[in-house]
Amino acid sequence: MENFQYILPEIFISVSIMLFLLVGVFKKNSATLIYNLSNISLIILLALIINLSSLDTIYLFNESYLIDNLSNYMKIILVGSGIFVMLTGSKYIQVINLNKIEYPILILSSILGMMIMISSNDLIVFYMGLELQSLALYVLASFNRDNLLSTESGLKYFVLSALSSGLLLYGCSLTYGFSESTNFDQILLNSTKFNYGTTFGIVFILVGLAFKISAVPFHMWAPDVYQGSPTSVTLFFAILPKIAALSVFIKFLYTPFANMNDQWQTIIVFISIASMIFGAVAAIGQKNLKRLIAYSSISHMGYALAGLATVSNQGIQSSISYISIYLVMNLAFFSCLFMLKRNDKYYENIEDLSGLSKKHPILSFSLLIVLFSLAGIPPLAGFFAKFYVFLAVIEQSMYFLAIVGLVATVVAAFYYLRIIKIIYFDPEKEEYETSHNVGLKITLAISTIFILAYFIYPSGITEIVSKITMI
Amino acid sequence: MNFPILSSLILLPTIGALFILFTKSSSGKYQSSKYVALFISLANFLLSLYLWYVFDKNSVEFQFVENREWLSGFINYKVGIDGISILFVILTTFITPICIISVNATINNRLKDFLIAILIMETLMIGVFCSLDLVVFYLFFEAGLIPMFLIIGIWGGERRVYSAFKFFLYTLLGSVLMLVAIISIYWITGTTDVEKLYELGIKVEYQNLLWLAFFSSFAVKTPMWPVHTWLPDAHVEAPTVGSVLLAAILLKMAGYGFIRFSIGLFPIASENFTMLVYILSLIAIIYTSLVALMQEDMKKLIAYSSVAHMGFVTLGIFTMTQQGIEGSIFQMISHGLVSAALFLSVGVVYERYHTRLINKYGGLVSIMPRYAIVFMVFTLGALGLPGTTGFIGEFLILMGAFEKNILVAMIASLGVILGAAYMLWLFKRVVFGEMNNQELKSMKDLKTFEIITLSALVIPILFFGFYPEPLMNSIEASVENTLNMYNFDLINNLASKD
Numbered sequence: 027m028e029n030f031q032y033i034l035p036e037i038f039i040s041v042s043i044m045l046f047l048l049v050g051v052f053k054k055n056s057a058t059l060i061y062n063l064s065n066i067s068l069i070i071l072l073a074l075i076i077n078l079s080s081l082d083t084i085y086l087f088n089e090s091y092l093i094d095n096l097s098n099y100m101k102i103i104l105v106g107s108g109i110f111v112m113l114t115g116s117k118y119i120q121v122i123n124l125n126k127i128e129y130p131i132l133i134l135s136s137i138l139g140m141m142i143m144i145s146s147n148d149l150i151v152f153y154m155g156l157e158l159q160s161l162a163l164y165v166l167a168s169f170n171r172d173n174l175l176s177t178e179s180g181l182k183y184f185v186l187s188a189l190s191s192g193l194l195l196y197g198c199s200l201t202y203g204f205s206e207s208t209n210f211d212q213i214l215l216n217s218t219k220f221n222y223g224t225t226f227g228i229v230f231i232l233v234g235l236a237f238k239i240s241a242v243p244f245h246m247w248a249p250d251v252y253q254g255s256p257t258s259v260t261l262f263f264a265i266l267p268k269i270a271a272l273s274v275f276i277k278f279l280y281t282p283f284a285n286m287n288d289q290w291q292t293i294i295v296f297i298s299i300a301s302m303i304f305g306a307v308a309a310i311g312q313k314n315l316k317r318l319i320a321y322s323s324i325s326h327m328g329y330a331l332a333g334l335a336t337v338s339n340q341g342i343q344s345s346i347s348y349i350s351i352y353l354v355m356n357l358a359f360f361s362c363l364f365m366l367k368r369n370d371k372y373y374e375n376i377e378d379l380s381g382l383s384k385k386h387p388i389l390s391f392s393l394l395i396v397l398f399s400l401a402g403i404p405p406l407a408g409f410f411a412k413f414y415v416f417l418a419v420i421e422q423s424m425y426f427l428a429i430v431g432l433v434a435t436v437v438a439a440f441y442y443l444r445i446i447k448i449i450y451f452d453p454e455k456e457e458y459e460t461s462h463n464v465g466l467k468i469t470l471a472i473s474t475i476f477i478l479a480y481f482i483y484p485s486g487i488t489e490i491v492s493k494i495t496m497i
Numbered sequence: 498m499n500f501p502i503l504s505s506l507i508l509l510p511t512i513g514a515l516f517i518l519f520t521k522s523s524s525g526k527y528q529s530s531k532y533v534a535l536f537i538s539l540a541n542f543l544l545s546l547y548l549w550y551v552f553d554k555n556s557v558e559f560q561f562v563e564n565r566e567w568l569s570g571f572i573n574y575k576v577g578i579d580g581i582s583i584l585f586v587i588l589t590t591f592i593t594p595i596c597i598i599s600v601n602a603t604i605n606n607r608l609k610d611f612l613i614a615i616l617i618m619e620t621l622m623i624g625v626f627c628s629l630d631l632v633v634f635y636l637f638f639e640a641g642l643i644p645m646f647l648i649i650g651i652w653g654g655e656r657r658v659y660s661a662f663k664f665f666l667y668t669l670l671g672s673v674l675m676l677v678a679i680i681s682i683y684w685i686t687g688t689t690d691v692e693k694l695y696e697l698g699i700k701v702e703y704q705n706l707l708w709l710a711f712f713s714s715f716a717v718k719t720p721m722w723p724v725h726t727w728l729p730d731a732h733v734e735a736p737t738v739g740s741v742l743l744a745a746i747l748l749k750m751a752g753y754g755f756i757r758f759s760i761g762l763f764p765i766a767s768e769n770f771t772m773l774v775y776i777l778s779l780i781a782i783i784y785t786s787l788v789a790l791m792q793e794d795m796k797k798l799i800a801y802s803s804v805a806h807m808g809f810v811t812l813g814i815f816t817m818t819q820q821g822i823e824g825s826i827f828q829m830i831s832h833g834l835v836s837a838a839l840f841l842s843v844g845v846v847y848e849r850y851h852t853r854l855i856n857k858y859g860g861l862v863s864i865m866p867r868y869a870i871v872f873m874v875f876t877l878g879a880l881g882l883p884g885t886t887g888f889i890g891e892f893l894i895l896m897g898a899f900e901k902n903i904l905v906a907m908i909a910s911l912g913v914i915l916g917a918a919y920m921l922w923l924f925k926r927v928v929f930g931e932m933n934n935q936e937l938k939s940m941k942d943l944k945t946f947e948i949i950t951l952s953a954l955v956i957p958i959l960f961f962g963f964y965p966e967p968l969m970n971s972i973e974a975s976v977e978n979t980l981n982m983y984n985f986d987l988i989n990n991l992a993s994k995d
Binding site: 387398403404405409413416417420421425428429432433435436439440443446447450451481484485488489 | 566567568569570571610632635636639640642643646647650651657658661662665666669670673674676677680681683684
């Protein structure tokens with residue numbers, strides 16, 4: 027029983043979910059109450075995780091559950107961004123009539139699933155967490171059920187995700203069959219000899235994970251789902267599943283399959299290069315901002331994976347720094363999107379930004395900073411994210427990857443510049459509403475200042491991340 | 498630790514920009530912001546003059562060095578100046594107040610934002626010339642793209658969007674390879690500190706590729722033929738003040754980079770690629786001079802002349818002689834003053850008559866005599882008449898070139914003649930000749946603020962043209978040191994081969 031203190035966060039969130047469900051059933055019109063309670067419970071959850079983070083590596087439940095620096099850090103940024111996602115979206119779901127009790131509960135259960143994924147040290151536990159988060163996400167994607175696009179995106183996500191889960195499961199079973207264990211550390215010990223079975227296992231598992239992280243060539247669902255889902259859910263999609271999937275990526279590559287890096291390195295390099303190029307090129311023609319950010323996130327995942335391809339601690343740390351900075355940039359970008367509201371209607375096309383700078387100088391300036399940062403122009407935070415990754419990539423003399431990646435940033439810069447051009451150079455349109463809720467304003471302010479002032483003290487994240495070592 | 502004078506120099510304009518950002522003007526026209534900006538930039542100019550005064554001109558060491566931990570474990574924030582960089586810092590702090598005075602009716606919308614952009618630009622440009630760490634240098638070098646993109650895009654002419662994009666993407670593409678090279682240098686040598694790199698040296702086998710990566714960035718920024726095409730577009734569409742900043746200071750970043758990094762860090766590669774630079778420079782000098790002859794747009798003509806002048810600069814740097822490099826530095830300072838003055842002069846007539854087409858003008862001498870005089874001084878400065886700064890730079894560069902390669906020097910000398918041809922022809926068509934266009938008659942001569950800015954440029958052009966000693970004095974020791982290191986590396990390399 028003494029183990030339970032270590033999974034107190036997971037227990038706490040599970041109990042909260044069930045409690046909120048009960049409240050929701052027995053109390054009429056309690057949607058807003060539950061939304062706020064969920065937010066508070068996330069804050070308590072964050073405190074609980076931070077409280078545990080001083081501990082060393084701990085194995086739980088027959089070594090199937092692992093709490094270490096990696097899982098703690100990932101959970102902190104996961105729950106932290108979860109809080110901000112809830113804060114920014116609160117007004118939005120009221121305006122488009124989605125304020126139902128299920129919404130916060132689904133978000134919480136998805137976060138629970140991700141936490142289990144991040145901490146799993148066993149194929150079965152991992153799969154359980156993955157499915158818990160996916161099931162919640164299917165419903166969330168189609169949450170705006172009166173909207174054709176939203177239903178379509180939910181269905182599409184469900185079908186494709188189920189397929190990828192199948193592949194993943196098949197990979198897991200192959201791995202289990204050839205290494206005689208479901209435990210990650212045990213798989214590592216048993217897979218010292220080369221065999222085709224495990225290689226196939228790796229390929230299938232990587233395919234499944236690449237789907238979750240929306241890396242090319244398993245990205246097809248992302249643009250439609252991003253566009254169709256309600257914007258607050260899109261924000262959720264853009265950040266939290268990526269954190270969890272990247273964490274699992276690191277775990278798989280560097281625990282059970284650490285001995286076989288010559289097998290998977292090429293795959294990761296390929297996925298990374300393909301994502302960087304495809305994301306950059308395909309985004310050029312987009313007209314919808316959510317769709318554009320989907321392609322942008324595909325290419326950003328390419329950079330995060332480039333760090334993993336290096337087979338070095340430096341690389342893993344750079345990927346983690348990348349995703350940390352990426353999530354702040356996305357929070358800022360979506361906060362700006364939530365502010366494009368006029369007469370209870372949200373606008374999400376690039377054209378709607380036309381001439382924004384004349385009437386809304388502060389909002390435009392924030393967007394300017396975010397977009398230049400996404401493009402990776404110094405001295406903004408996005409540049410440092412890329413800088414860490416390329417520092418690791420070039421350390422391993424992977425010049426091809428580095429040069430392709432950097433050239434892709436130039437292509438990507440084009441479509442970010444196009445948005446800036448529309449905001450700053452084009453003739454103005456109607457004004458948007460200027461009264462926003464405090465959570466949204468705070469999120470935008472914090473994230474913009476973080477991006478803008480990151481260069482003053484860039485060691486902050488690297489110092490925390492440098493504790494995470496896998497090799 | 499003494500007072501961090503360089504960091505203050507870098508940060509002061511940004512503080513001014515923040516001040517302007519957070520103050521509201523009661524009249525709504527933001528005239529007072531202009532005075533704040535002017536005050537800040539003048540204070541910065543005085544600070545840089547003080548820096549020049551206390552600067553020890555005989556020392557070859559970097560002075561006023563500040564070294565702080567920045568990116569823990571990897572990179573330090575390190576700034577410092579030597580005799581070469583101090584001149585560029587002063588050029589920057591000198592040109593900025595002139596730009597701010599010249600901000601006027603053409604920037605009728607968003608004056609406040611424009612002033613902020615200029616001040617941020619000043620911070621970044623001073624940062625480029627002061628940084629003694631490759632990553633810090635890259636940061637300042639690239640960050641300049643953001644304000645310049647906005648200056649061209651928001652306040653530019655008709656085709657501003659195209660020009661702004663072209664400017665941004667061209668320079669970004671050139672620079673990313675430099676980033677790869679910088680990171681590679683970090684892993685090869687374990688540091689990006691320029692002073693340490695000078696001591697350690699970089700292994701010969703890496704030098705060629707690294708040199709090319711740096712070259713790709715500097716060649717675009719210089720700009721050298723054949724990647725110069727962004728410059729005429731950017732100049733034509735940028736507002737007058739944007740053109741001044743671009744021509745006077747931004748172009749100098751690359752020339753400075755060649756001396757500080759290409760020659761300083763990769764001497765053997767620089768030797769290997771000398772011929773390549775000669776050829777590209779010669780093409781730039783001859784070809785763009787010919788192109789300049791055919792231009793109908795005044796700004797475009799001056800833009801092409803900038804490319805030709807920068808061709809002289811790169812030629813001079815890679816002669817690797819004391820005269821050549823000193824001449825190049827002098828030419829950069831001179832071009833900074835002269836091209837700024839020429840763009841301002843074009844701005845003067847553009848503002849009155851709203852066209853830059855040469856054939857619309859003619860006979861301005863009779864209605865704008867004062868303008869005709871200052872414009873003549875600048876024209877003569879641009880074509881390198883003895884007595885102006887332009888002459889000393891070109892003369893020294895050609896002297897250096899004759900020492901190394903007579904053929905190259907002879908071809909380059911042709912460029913001087915062509916330069917005289919297009920500049921004098923421009924002057925003749927605009928200022929002399931018949932006044933066929935009756936609308937021109939209503940044009941007024943120079944206003945007070947124009948007299949101030951233009952004469953502020955006339956004075957140094959003539960003064961240093963007659964008496965270049967103060968400038969030469971400042972760069973001499975540093976150039977000599979750079980060349981000594983260069984020759985020392987070459988000899989060592991030859992010795993190790995034998």
